[in-house]
Amino acid sequence: MRADIEGNYHQVIGEVAPELAQRLRGGRRESKWIGGSIRGYFRTPYGPGWALVGDAGYQKDPRTAQGITDAFTHAELLAEAIDAGLSGRRDITEALADYEQIRNIAAKPMYQLTCQLGSLSAPTPEMEQFYGSLAADPVRARQFLGVFAGSVAVSELFPVPASVLPGDLSRR
Numbered sequence: 375m376r377a378d379i380e381g382n383y384h385q386v387i388g389e390v391a392p393e394l395a396q397r398l399r400g401g402r403r404e405s406k407w408i409g410g411s412i413r414g415y416f417r418t419p420y421g422p423g424w425a426l427v428g429d430a431g432y433q434k435d436p437r438t439a440q441g442i443t444d445a446f447t448h449a450e451l452l453a454e455a456i457d458a459g460l461s462g463r464r465d466i467t468e469a470l471a472d473y474e475q476i477r478n479i480a481a482k483p484m485y486q487l488t489c490q491l492g493s494l495s496a497p498t499p500e501m502e503q504f505y506g507s508l509a510a511d512p513v514r515a516r517q518f519l520g521v522f523a524g525s526v527a528v529s530e531l532f533p534v535p536a537s538v539l540p541g542d543l544s545r546r
């Protein structure tokens with residue numbers, strides 16, 4: 375890939391989406407090529423007088439395209455926690471601790487899958503078999519796309535138990 379990034383890029387898109395490749399060839403590249411993975415993290419998202427939401431509090435490689443959805447979802451969770459605290463319905467520190475807990479539990483399966491995909495290592499034989507099986511099974515193929523659209527839980531589809539996927543919820 376690195377020996378001829380531009381040529382390989384167009385070749386791959388030409389193989390999977392010839393019409394798009396044709397349109398791309400008529401376009402003009404505006405910036406340099408950037409490749410690689412973005413390192414993931416979970417941060418403690420609150421403290422006295424401050425709170426984090428979106429990428430500021432938790433990030434993963436964008437290849438699974440969840441960051442915008444997560445940012446909105448977590449903003450709603452945080453707003454509920456702050457409202458509960460400021461209105462006096464709950465202790466604000468407890469409400470913010472719950473925000474962190476719910477965020478982490480909800481995000482963990484996709485985070486771990488993203489870490490695995492973001493490592494750019496070859497798929498395990500089980501995953502290879504799984505990807506191969508999708509071609510012959512349109513229902514599961516739709517579910518597979520649903521995972522990335524956020525309508526199907528990662529755990530419903532992927533055969534690998536979360537505990538064997540790389541990535542952890544360490545803070546920094």
Ligand SMILES: Cc1cc2nc3c(=O)[nH]c(=O)nc-3n(C[C@H](O)[C@H](O)[C@H](O)COP(=O)(O)OP(=O)(O)OC[C@H]3O[C@@H](n4cnc5c(N)ncnc54)[C@H](O)[C@@H]3O)c2cc1C
Nearest residue numbers: 412427428429430435436437438439440441442443444445
């Ligand atoms: C290449 C790439 C592709 C992606 N593709 C997808 C995708 O297909 N689908 C998807 O859901 N997500 C995708 N993401 C992830 C998504 O863009 C982010 O997860 C999302 O934008 C996070 O939203 P946010 O509001 O937390 O942060 P941001 O969108 O980064 O917003 C933070 C804003 O704060 C501003 N800012 C920073 N510091 C300061 C400061 N000191 N004072 C004032 N303003 C400041 C920044 O300029 C920025 O405008 C992609 C990310 C990348 C890098």
